[in-house]
Amino acid sequence: MIDTLWLIGIGTGSPDHVTGQGMAALRDAAVILVPHKGAGKDDLATLRHRIIDASGSQAEIIPFDYPVRDPDLPYAERVARWHDEIARRWQAAVAGTDIKGPVALLVWGDPSLYDSTIRIAQRLDPKPDIRVVSGITAIQALTAAHALPLNTVNGPVLITTGRRLRDHGWPEGAERVVVMLDGEASFQTLDRSDLHIWWGAYLGMPEQILDQGRLADVAERIVTTRAEARARHGWIMDTYLLSTCN
Template sequence: MIELALIGIGTGNPDHLTAQAVQAINGADLILLPRKGSTKSDLVDLRRAICEQVLTRPVRIVEFDMPVRETGGDYARAVDDWHNAIAAAWRAEITMHLPVGGRLAMLVWGDPSLYDSTLRIAEKLKVGGVAMQVRVVPGITSIQLLTAAHAIPLNPLAGAVTITTGRILRAHGWPAGADTIVVMLDSGCAFEVLESVGITIWWGAYLGMAHEALEQGALADAGPRIAVRRAELRVRHGWIMDVYLMRREQNNGA
């Protein structure tokens, strides 16, 4: 039996770990850290730094190469194939390092329940015959870090929030009936497809990290600034993690 702990670690700042997360990391027999290529080497370095800071006992830490998702073609099929490849990589590491079972920990950016597929990949292992008990340790999300960094409420007064992705926003535009939206997993600047009048944006990249970057303002003014800054940061660091909230003008005092 594999006891898998999926541990939310926020954006990699050890100060954002919960006490429960620290306990789960120390309770592991094995911690698997994915490598995502040389341009994103500091992501695995951040995970290693977290382990070094919070571990109070020896725990085996193993890195593995993360499969790369194919681009183009059918998106859903490409993602499913990618998840199958990741599950196969997990299975190989489990077979090698926990052949008789044990406690496995995976450090998940943000929270495992929010636009993260680790839970789905774990389910593929269970369906594939791996005896596994999954435990989720919640973490701070990029949305929480974004609203905290800008000192703003997530929702308008008595209003709702729609959480979506850059791909969906680019394909379908502003969600019908929404006053406030949060956009995650935006590989570009999907807000550029919108009519900017009456929209305010709050944007953040590398939230909680030393090189955190923030922008806010009317979309017509802040949008071009964000596009330029985002491109510069991506070149400088080789990768970027960002999220943004947009709100339309309200007539109810929100």
């Protein structure tokens, strides 16, 4: 049973992106759960192990297999069932283990921003004591990599998903839009000549790739670069900022 659960933000996968508080939490954890996401994604588990090793943690490492979503279900039901199954697998992974301290999970980016680990943790029964250790977000890593302020002077920023961008187009009245969780390069659906894009993948890692420019000029190049990188590594994590051109 998981009595105490720590959700530790690890940034975009580089040990340098984990805060001192995050490293201390890893050292103090008794058990660390590490998901394995299937063929072609072994690098994701390797990155987690690299961060654990860098922290000097002596925690017991327990792997578990990550479930996949059922594509035949409606989106909301698909995600809800997926979250239920992830929670079940956390509990199954530690069943029979004599846990004498906190159980930790390493969460990409920050657990509070476009991530469902907190919601999944709240599904556990009995509900554990949950502690969240914030991490570097992909947004911070992206703007830092491009030496770019997130907002214009006194300007708003909207954070959304690729799905919403595809379904609803450019948000009305938006000036700057950050797009996350976009596996389909949804900027291709925008028929606008006044947008600039700053894009990045594997942010903060040695494999980091950046591109930027007027969307109409660089969209096809980014799509090609993204596909080649995904084929080479077996996975990709990327995000981008779109802005109206002034």
